Amino acid sequence: MTDAATDVDRAVRDAAASGLDRASRDDRARWLTAIADALEAARDELMAIAREETHLSEARLNGEVGRTATQLRFFAGVVREGSYLEATLDSPDRSLVPPRPDLRRMLRPLGVVGVFGASNFPFAFSVLGNDTASALAAGCPVVAKAHPGHPRLSRRTVEVARDALAAAGGPESAVTLVEGLDAGVALVTDPLVTAVGFTGSTRGGRALFDLAAARPAPIPFYGELGSINPVVVTRAAATADVDGIAAGLAGSFTRDGGQYCTKPGLVLVPAGAGFEDALAGSLAGAAPQRLLTEGIAAAFDRGAGAIAERDDVEVVFRGEATDAAAPVVIATSAVAFAHAHEAFLEEHFGPLTVLVRYDGDDELADALRVLEGSLTASIQHAPGEDVGPLAEALGRISGRLVFNGWPTGVAIAWAQHHGGSWPATTASVHTSVGATAIRRWLTPIAYQDAPAAVLPPELADGNPLGVPRREDGVLVAAR
Amino acid sequence: MTDAATDVDRAVRDAAASGLDRASRDDRARWLTAIADALEAARDELMAIAREETHLSEARLNGEVGRTATQLRFFAGVVREGSYLEATLDSPDRSLVPPRPDLRRMLRPLGVVGVFGASNFPFAFSVLGNDTASALAAGCPVVAKAHPGHPRLSRRTVEVARDALAAAGGPESAVTLVEGLDAGVALVTDPLVTAVGFTGSTRGGRALFDLAAARPAPIPFYGELGSINPVVVTRAAATADVDGIAAGLAGSFTRDGGQYCTKPGLVLVPAGAGFEDALAGSLAGAAPQRLLTEGIAAAFDRGAGAIAERDDVEVVFRGEATDAAAPVVIATSAVAFAHAHEAFLEEHFGPLTVLVRYDGDDELADALRVLEGSLTASIQHAPGEDVGPLAEALGRISGRLVFNGWPTGVAIAWAQHHGGSWPATTASVHTSVGATAIRRWLTPIAYQDAPAAVLPPELADGNPLGVPRREDGVLVAAR
Numbered sequence: 001m002t003d004a005a006t007d008v009d010r011a012v013r014d015a016a017a018s019g020l021d022r023a024s025r026d027d028r029a030r031w032l033t034a035i036a037d038a039l040e041a042a043r044d045e046l047m048a049i050a051r052e053e054t055h056l057s058e059a060r061l062n063g064e065v066g067r068t069a070t071q072l073r074f075f076a077g078v079v080r081e082g083s084y085l086e087a088t089l090d091s092p093d094r095s096l097v098p099p100r101p102d103l104r105r106m107l108r109p110l111g112v113v114g115v116f117g118a119s120n121f122p123f124a125f126s127v128l129g130n131d132t133a134s135a136l137a138a139g140c141p142v143v144a145k146a147h148p149g150h151p152r153l154s155r156r157t158v159e160v161a162r163d164a165l166a167a168a169g170g171p172e173s174a175v176t177l178v179e180g181l182d183a184g185v186a187l188v189t190d191p192l193v194t195a196v197g198f199t200g201s202t203r204g205g206r207a208l209f210d211l212a213a214a215r216p217a218p219i220p221f222y223g224e225l226g227s228i229n230p231v232v233v234t235r236a237a238a239t240a241d242v243d244g245i246a247a248g249l250a251g252s253f254t255r256d257g258g259q260y261c262t263k264p265g266l267v268l269v270p271a272g273a274g275f276e277d278a279l280a281g282s283l284a285g286a287a288p289q290r291l292l293t294e295g296i297a298a299a300f301d302r303g304a305g306a307i308a309e310r311d312d313v314e315v316v317f318r319g320e321a322t323d324a325a326a327p328v329v330i331a332t333s334a335v336a337f338a339h340a341h342e343a344f345l346e347e348h349f350g351p352l353t354v355l356v357r358y359d360g361d362d363e364l365a366d367a368l369r370v371l372e373g374s375l376t377a378s379i380q381h382a383p384g385e386d387v388g389p390l391a392e393a394l395g396r397i398s399g400r401l402v403f404n405g406w407p408t409g410v411a412i413a414w415a416q417h418h419g420g421s422w423p424a425t426t427a428s429v430h431t432s433v434g435a436t437a438i439r440r441w442l443t444p445i446a447y448q449d450a451p452a453a454v455l456p457p458e459l460a461d462g463n464p465l466g467v468p469r470r471e472d473g474v475l476v477a478a479r
Numbered sequence: 480m481t482d483a484a485t486d487v488d489r490a491v492r493d494a495a496a497s498g499l500d501r502a503s504r505d506d507r508a509r510w511l512t513a514i515a516d517a518l519e520a521a522r523d524e525l526m527a528i529a530r531e532e533t534h535l536s537e538a539r540l541n542g543e544v545g546r547t548a549t550q551l552r553f554f555a556g557v558v559r560e561g562s563y564l565e566a567t568l569d570s571p572d573r574s575l576v577p578p579r580p581d582l583r584r585m586l587r588p589l590g591v592v593g594v595f596g597a598s599n600f601p602f603a604f605s606v607l608g609n610d611t612a613s614a615l616a617a618g619c620p621v622v623a624k625a626h627p628g629h630p631r632l633s634r635r636t637v638e639v640a641r642d643a644l645a646a647a648g649g650p651e652s653a654v655t656l657v658e659g660l661d662a663g664v665a666l667v668t669d670p671l672v673t674a675v676g677f678t679g680s681t682r683g684g685r686a687l688f689d690l691a692a693a694r695p696a697p698i699p700f701y702g703e704l705g706s707i708n709p710v711v712v713t714r715a716a717a718t719a720d721v722d723g724i725a726a727g728l729a730g731s732f733t734r735d736g737g738q739y740c741t742k743p744g745l746v747l748v749p750a751g752a753g754f755e756d757a758l759a760g761s762l763a764g765a766a767p768q769r770l771l772t773e774g775i776a777a778a779f780d781r782g783a784g785a786i787a788e789r790d791d792v793e794v795v796f797r798g799e800a801t802d803a804a805a806p807v808v809i810a811t812s813a814v815a816f817a818h819a820h821e822a823f824l825e826e827h828f829g830p831l832t833v834l835v836r837y838d839g840d841d842e843l844a845d846a847l848r849v850l851e852g853s854l855t856a857s858i859q860h861a862p863g864e865d866v867g868p869l870a871e872a873l874g875r876i877s878g879r880l881v882f883n884g885w886p887t888g889v890a891i892a893w894a895q896h897h898g899g900s901w902p903a904t905t906a907s908v909h910t911s912v913g914a915t916a917i918r919r920w921l922t923p924i925a926y927q928d929a930p931a932a933v934l935p936p937e938l939a940d941g942n943p944l945g946v947p948r949r950e951d952g953v954l955v956a957a958r
Contacts, residue, residue: 063576063577066576067576067577070576077952081952083949083954086915088893088894088914089894090890090892090893090894090895096890096891097542097545097546097549098542098546098888098889098890098891099888099890100890100891100892101884101890103890103892103894103895104894105893105894105895105896105913108874110907110908194900194907209692209697210692210693213688213689213692213693213697214689214692217852217900217901217902218688218692218901218905219901220906220907220908372696373696381930386932387930387932387933388932388933391929391933395587395924398924399922399923399924399925400924400925400926400927401924401925401926401927401929401933402927402928403926403927403928403929403930403933404928405580405927405928409577409578410577411569411575411577411578411579411580411582412575412577412579413569413579413582414567414569414584414949414951414952415567415568415569415582415583415584415925415949416569416582416584416925417584417923417924417925419922419923421673421696421922422696422697422698423696426697427699428589428699428922429589429699429918429919429921429922429923431923434584434925435567436565436923439908440908442908443878443898443900443907443908444878444896444898444908444910444915445874445877445878445879445880445896446878446879446880446894446895446896446913447879447880447882448879448880448881448882448884449881449882449883449884450870450880450882451860451866451882453865453866453867454866454867454870454880454882468954470562470893470894472893473556473560473893474956475562475947475954475956476956477953477954477955477956
């Protein structure tokens with residue numbers, strides 16, 4: 001065993017022995033809240049480290065710490081409310097064919113979860129981000145793999161969480177950090193790890209997904225990978241307010257250096273509506289943003305250079321290159337896009353977007369047909385315009401449909417969905433944000449004719465904990 | 480493209496164009512009911528074919544047709560009830576950080592589903608079985624791969640379903656049959672297929688799972704594979720009623736030739752309690768059962784022969800071999816089992832079970848520790864006996880815990896769970912039986928600030944269809 005594998009093995013064994021799966025829902029909710037409080041108490045110290053490691057702005061990082069604490073508290077609420085358990089009771093009926101025994105089903109924690117932090121959200125999608133918050137809420141201890149873009153922040157954040165757990169009487173070993181490529185491989189292949197959450201690149205995510213699937217006992221790998229987040233601007237919308245829409249797009253695709261998985265990377269605009277000029281105008285004063293890591297900056301320069309040199313494109317805008325990344329806007333025709341869509345659908349992580357000019361409904365429809373799975377799709381439309389067919393076409397490929405808004409900014413809500421089919425994620429039936437993100441770390445168990453003493457209280461006669469349940473097919477809301 | 484791939488491609492394209500995903504829930508429920516009615520109307524004809532192809536008894540097949548119709552109607556009820564959609568609405572709140580737009584989420588059908596029929600349930604887990612019923616309910620058309628053990632039955636059953644769909648005004652192309660190994664491979668790798676359901680052997684399932692995972696765009700593969708279904712007989716239970724328990728086990732592991740995924744294949748019995756003699760006594764008059772196929776019969780003979788020849792076992796019972804399979808009971812010690820558990824945990828598809836004699840709690844605990852994922856685990860206990868620790872240990876490895884009962888016989892119910900971790904299934908967070916089996920074929924979509932005209936009626940203001948919903952975090956039961 002390599003050193004990395006030994007470290008991972010120890011962390012995973014400690015996590016498995018943490019007892020988090022046996023803790024009450026109330027205790028887990030309290031611990032999540034304690035971690036949120038501790039994170040906010042350490043805000044200044046953590047932000048200073050994050051500033052150095054990520055180059056993200058103070059305002060952005062400040063917001064992100066708040067978001068991360070909100071997420072932790074949100075999942076505390078989800079655990080307390082209890083409907084995530086899907087508690088379901090059927091009373092016996094021997095007259096049925098086949099006969100029905102007394103059956104009681106609920107979800108239980110899967111076991112130790114591996115979480116890979118992302119580069120672009122050093123808090124909210126990193127070691128204490130959504131994956132960790134939802135896993136701890138579910139009762140699954142987490143072994144987190146630090147992103148190499150912010151190792152010191154990851155270490156300190158996990159320390160803060162462990163101290164908070166210990167102070168609140170919880171198991172410190174429920175969150176552990178491991179570091180390095182070898183540790184990541186060891187984590188995905190460790191026999192005691194039961195599921196993995198990942199936010200990152202398509203290439204890295206695919207490699208780890210393949211490892212998880214090739215295990216002797218395969219485990220679910222929930223990867224959020226690349227997403228182009230197409231936007232359609234209707235002709236009526238452009239006619240009504242081309243400048244306003246262009247300004248909105250400029251703000252969205254350049255926000256924090258365009259380093260969002262929800263960045264609008266492909267915008268279908270009506271030909272001849274003046275969108276290109278309006279967008280270039282909006283970008284005239286845009287400040288460059290230093291990207292997260294040298295590697296990301298180099299990849300962005302390479303990608304932007306390659307697409308700008310294509311014969312079938314026009315460079316609409318290219319800000320002045322400094323040591324930071326300046327916005328780039330490329331335009332092409334719908335015909336060229338339909339012809340070479342694979343190249344145009346490649347994600348550029350950074351402030352670049354591609355305009356695809358369509359002339360009429362047929363060209364638009366042809367372009368929509370070749371789109372791939374995406375986290376979001378957006379429609380800029382005029383008031384009262386019929387966008388039903390557009391919504392249906394985009395709904396087939398995206399997890400979240402945005403109307404007259406921009407995809408960056410993912411609210412924390414019961415109704416949120418942050419997912420989509422390949423290549424947006426490796427597991428299109430699940431989400432990584434929103435209340436149902438907890439479902440990824442749970443597995444059902446059914447009790448057949450169980451003695452009362454064996455049943456979890458959530459399945460007991462009389463519903464002593466008052467959780468929402470389904471009883472003989474009828475939903476019974478919480479008391 | 481091979482001929483098989485061409486056939487599959489055509490079937491998948493037709494299925495994708497069936498329009499089933501756009502049909503109303505009422506229509507889909509009506510069509511499922513029409514298929515159930517047609518299946519029962521064709522009962523005599525279908526049973527005659529099944530008798531010839533599977534050698535299963537008339538009583539068994541008669542019950543299975545009824546079960547299959549019940550499943551189809553059960554999912555019609557699930558679709559009508561509507562809570563499977565997980566309709567969730569959050570109203571906007573711009574004061575939150577991050578701000579919350581109007582968000583409305585529900586589940587939508589994934590797309591074309593591939594279903595692999597099983598050998599041992601020619602109706603209930605075959606071309607019109609649980610996978611197909613739940614997929615059609617979800618709005619996903621099905622391309623079914625016939626099991627080679629009952630090709631004529633598969634063809635005729637699909638014809639009955641397609642005729643029923645056509646007569647009820649539904650899309651015939653929502654169910655199509657393909658046949659042969661190459662067609663199976665083509666089905667799992669077809670770009671338009673979005674998910675696969677499979678019931679069968681660990682080896683076959685693993686090969687197809689690997690294909691699904693290796694696709695350029697991987698898809699979920701829901702395989703129900705091998706399961707040993709351990710049973711623990713406590714000393715108190717054996718003392719109280721060794722003959723009754725032995726008779727129950729004899730009935731369960733030999734039922735229909737032991738050809739159940741829920742057959743109890745490993746029974747932990749207290750040493751010296753007389754269980755072996757009692758079981759042998761119960762089996763004295765057991766009739767042999769001709770197994771489903773020549774291949775299954777040959778594999779059973781090979782496997783039974785190999786385990787019987789081990790140095791560390793005793794053959795407790797072996798019925799007389801004819802052209803049918805006779806019951807086999809093997810016994811070993813808990814020490815030998817713990818030492819060579821991999822060999823003992825191999826599934827024998829047919830009427831064979833392994834008794835593991837334990838002497839004291841430590842030996843029992845050691846044996847429990849090496850168990851693998853299983854669809855079920857059962858505890859035979861005395862009234863009032865504390866089986867909490869046993870239930871906890873077995874609950875970690877099994878999807879359904881059975882108390883003072885036998886695992887064969889899987890009720891159709893809201894609270895049913897038929898799943899478990901590897902090797903019981905390839906996807907432990909899902910089930911293939913029970914209401915939530917429908918979840919496998921659905922993916923979320925969230926609408927952000929959508930115009931009213933675009934929203935599905937289940938997400939509209941005022942809840943015009945009266946489905947159960949969550950509104951601003953509060954569950955609202957159906958009206």
